[in-house]
Amino acid sequence: xxxxxxxxxxxxxxxxxxxxxxxxxxxxxxxxxxxxxxxxxxxxxxxxxxxxxxxxxxxxxxxxxxxxxxxxxxxxxxxxxxxxxxxxxxxxxxxxxxxxxxxxxxxxxxxxxx
Amino acid sequence: xxxxxxxxxxxxxxxxxxxxxxxxxxxxxxxxxxxxxxxxxxxxxxxxxxxxxxxxxxxxxxxxxxxxxxxxxxxxxxxxxxxxxxxxxxxxxxxxxxxxxxxxxxxx
Numbered sequence: 001x002x003x004x005x006x007x008x009x010x011x012x013x014x015x016x017x018x019x020x021x022x023x024x025x026x027x028x029x030x031x032x033x034x035x036x037x038x039x040x041x042x043x044x045x046x047x048x049x050x051x052x053x054x055x056x057x058x059x060x061x062x063x064x065x066x067x068x069x070x071x072x073x074x075x076x077x078x079x080x081x082x083x084x085x086x087x088x089x090x091x092x093x094x095x096x097x098x099x100x101x102x103x104x105x106x107x108x109x110x111x112x113x114x
Numbered sequence: 115x116x117x118x119x120x121x122x123x124x125x126x127x128x129x130x131x132x133x134x135x136x137x138x139x140x141x142x143x144x145x146x147x148x149x150x151x152x153x154x155x156x157x158x159x160x161x162x163x164x165x166x167x168x169x170x171x172x173x174x175x176x177x178x179x180x181x182x183x184x185x186x187x188x189x190x191x192x193x194x195x196x197x198x199x200x201x202x203x204x205x206x207x208x209x210x211x212x213x214x215x216x217x218x219x220x221x222x
Contacts, residue, residue: 031208042116043200043212056208089155099208100145100164105157 004094006106018080021109025094032075038088082113117141120201120213128221133188135216137201144204148175148186151198191220
């Protein structure tokens with residue numbers, strides 16, 4: 001069975017451009033999470049979907065970030081317009097329904113804004 | 115002060131040594147996770163604990179809820195164990211609060 005997959009693996013964009021990251025969770029996983037690590041800091045929570053609904057988006061840094069999960073399958077995270085401080089690694093994870101179910105992580109998308 | 119603190123930040127050891135990585139947290143939790151991140155970046159979940167001890171192969175994870183402390187042990191360490199080991203806790207919501215990670219290097 002495929003694990004959590006993220007696209008692209010790397011993205012280099014100029015400041016002011018738009019980038020869309022995609023996460024395909026494991027089939028049947030209701031929970032989908034986005035996290036990110038910016039340079040030199042701990043990984044931080046961004047948001048959590050249960051199926052297609054945003055359960056918690058308290059970690060989203062500002063309104064330049066928009067996440068969607070149409071149909072409750074894959075999710076996209078759009079950054080528009082990108083700023084230099086958005087550079088980092090964006091991780092997606094998915095898990096079965098419930099709070100303390102094992103989370104499976106994608107390989108991450110390394111975003112570099114120049 | 116971070117809510118999840120790991121020690122040491124960096125650890126270099128010889129192959130075969132017994133490794134201990136510590137994690138202390140300051141919040142109430144429903145579960146604690148140990149994760150591994152290899153160069154290359156992908157994160158793999160090693161353990162999810164809410165009490166006691168778990169063992170998987172050469173890896174052992176323990177947690178003391180009263181002391182708000184967990185340890186990850188690696189027995190008979192091997193160079194392929196070289197990675198960043200991260201402790202993360204889940205509180206009363208679904209968010210994971212992450213430690214800074216411990217970079218482990220095992221030399222042959």
